[in-house]
Amino acid sequence: APAAPAAPPAEVSMSQRRILVVEDNEMNRQLARVLLARQGWQVDEAPDGQQALDALAARRYDLVLMDCMMPVLDGYAACRRWRAREAAEGLARTPVVALTASVIEGDRERCVAAGMDDYLSKPFSAAQFHAMVMRWGGAGAPDGVAEN
Numbered sequence: 463a464p465a466a467p468a469a470p471p472a473e474v475s476m477s478q479r480r481i482l483v484v485e486d487n488e489m490n491r492q493l494a495r496v497l498l499a500r501q502g503w504q505v506d507e508a509p510d511g512q513q514a515l516d517a518l519a520a521r522r523y524d525l526v527l528m529d530c531m532m533p534v535l536d537g538y539a540a541c542r543r544w545r546a547r548e549a550a551e552g553l554a555r556t557p558v559v560a561l562t563a564s565v566i567e568g569d570r571e572r573c574v575a576a577g578m579d580d581y582l583s584k585p586f587s588a589a590q591f592h593a594m595v596m597r598w599g600g601a602g603a604p605d606g607v608a609e610n
Contacts, residue, residue, distance in 0.1 A: 511540030525599030545577035
């Protein structure tokens, strides 16, 4: 039997698209879950970077929203490890968007250096959140690193 395709086709409905929310704060996970459910996403959650790596190893995600500062394994280290695994195993690149409360100069560069594709600073509006999710997880999501 032929192997299943590695990535879902662009015409896959949003209800079949799966997102991983990696955030140590339960209230922030709940908020993300509500906003994403309204957009029709299937949402999985992880409270730290190690559990995120376990989830990523177990199934394919269309998008990962990754908090940067978490216990056990922070978002930067988790993303670096996942990118190394993708490269080593020849896996398709999973879009990862950093969610961070930090506005320190150089934070965006640190996220990109860790292998994250984009960056959204907390607090953010529902509209900003929706736009970022659609940019990276919607049908026809861009490839590569954001330039702005």
